[in-house]
Amino acid sequence: MQQIIAPESAITTLGLTKRFDKHIAVNDVDLQIKKGDVYGLIGPNGAGKTTLIRMLAAAETPTKGEIYLYGDRLLTDNSNSHLKKYLGYLPDDFPLYDDLTVIDYLEYFGRLYNIPASERYRRLSDVLELVQLEYKRNAEIATLSRGMKQRLSLARTIIHQPVVLLLDEPVSGLDPIARMEFRETIKQLQQAGMTILISSHVLSDLAELCTSVGIMELGFLVESTSLAQLYERLSRQLILITILEGEDKLIGELRNCPSVRAWEKLADGQRYKLEFTGNQKDSALLLKNLIIAGVAIADFHCEKEDLETIFLKLGHKQVS
Known part of the structure; x- marks a missing residue:
């Protein structure tokens, strides 16, 4: 051995x-x-x-x-x-x-x-x-x-x-x-x-x-x-957007963006969480298009799902 x-x-x-x-x-x-x-x-x-x-x-x-x-x-x-x-x-x-x-x-x-x-x-x-x-x-x-x-x-x-x-x-x-x-x-x-x-x-x-x-x-x-490989394989990329006005314009741009897989409106009514499949250039382009469309953006940032979210997803798969 x-x-x-x-x-x-x-x-x-x-x-x-x-x-x-x-x-x-x-x-x-x-x-x-x-x-x-x-x-x-x-x-x-x-x-x-x-x-x-x-x-x-x-x-x-x-x-x-x-x-x-x-x-x-x-x-x-x-x-x-x-x-x-x-x-x-x-x-x-x-x-x-x-x-x-x-x-x-x-x-x-x-x-x-x-x-x-x-x-x-x-x-x-x-x-x-x-x-x-x-x-x-x-x-x-x-x-x-x-x-x-x-x-x-x-x-x-x-x-x-x-x-x-x-x-x-x-x-x-x-x-x-x-x-x-x-x-x-x-x-x-x-x-x-x-x-x-x-x-x-x-x-x-x-x-x-x-x-x-x-x-x-x-x-x-x-x-x-390795933690890096786990994130790369299982962590979704998210974009969080906070708007002051222009909800209809925001939705229109999200529908037209091929890198946006899904989105949800959060409870406060001004923030949206996007599941995003693109790279940094794609996210920069999305931000540019939102500004050109007239969406009043207070915050726009990208993040990856954390270890706790990954664990809960894996745990759910194992139980089911």
């Missing part, structure tokens, strides 16, 4: 399956994540995302199938414990110890990871600086906000300098500012060369972070591709 593992692959699974009694949580998943990628795992509750991540973290034993990290097979026994040092795993429910201070908590895990005392102080300072908690090093964990606690959990996850980071719903329950701070930390880790798999229901965050995405449905990996 070794020869089919791509040399640029950080994570590879072959036929990975997990069965609980009669329920198959993960079904025959073949997955490849390239070194340095940020891979977003998307799917509804119960799709198998958490079970897949737990198997990749060696926290769950597969029913069948194989997992490879950087070309070496990962086993749940102690035969290749060195591979587990590659991994940093942040589950969605990892407990914190509220009565400890931030630095004591990290010191505890530094000792668990057998980080030598001569390195430990520097390592703790580095991760605290990365997650922007240096000023909280002597604070009790009970006094931290939810966002700070999540960043502290991330610091604990990377204290042993893993090269693969597995994050299961890391921004769940965080406010927009805390999510933004967490995103910025993930970007720094990617720039440092870490390979990251992240599961989240906040698809706008994944769209900003990820280079590739996988979509799971009922235990199957139904889509796995």
Whole structure:
């Protein structure tokens, strides 16, 4: 099996399956994540995302199938414990110890990871600086906000300098500012060369972070591709137009434009959303013709359907 593992692959699974009694949580998943990628795992509750991540973290034993990290097979026994040092795993429910201070908590895990005392102080300072908690090093964990606690959990996850980071719903329950701070930390880790798999229901965050995405449905990996290719293949181009007057003239021009596939009038009565198949020159020509026709345009801009819209379309196809 070794020869089919791509040399640029950080994570590879072959036929990975997990069965609980009669329920198959993960079904025959073949997955490849390239070194340095940020891979977003998307799917509804119960799709198998958490079970897949737990198997990749060696926290769950597969029913069948194989997992490879950087070309070496990962086993749940102690035969290749060195591979587990590659991994940093942040589950969605990892407990914190509220009565400890931030630095004591990290010191505890530094000792668990057998980080030598001569390195430990520097390592703790580095991760605290990365997650922007240096000023909280002597604070009790009970006094931290939810966002700070999540960043502290991330610091604990990377204290042993893993090269693969597995994050299961890391921004769940965080406010927009805390999510933004967490995103910025993930970007720094990617720039440092870490390979990251992240599961989240906040698809706008994944769209900003990820280079590739996988979509799971009922235990199957139904889509796995680069984000750019997913957009190119499945994201419709839209034009949003806001007019002040000239509705009849607008409709006439839309009917005469071969690049306009369909349109709808939005609820406020002044905005129209167009499904557009043309290129930039075609959209510029449409705008020019609307102005010549006398349509009073307050706003005209192009956009692509976002990741959430694509996911909902794919999910609908799978269910139906």
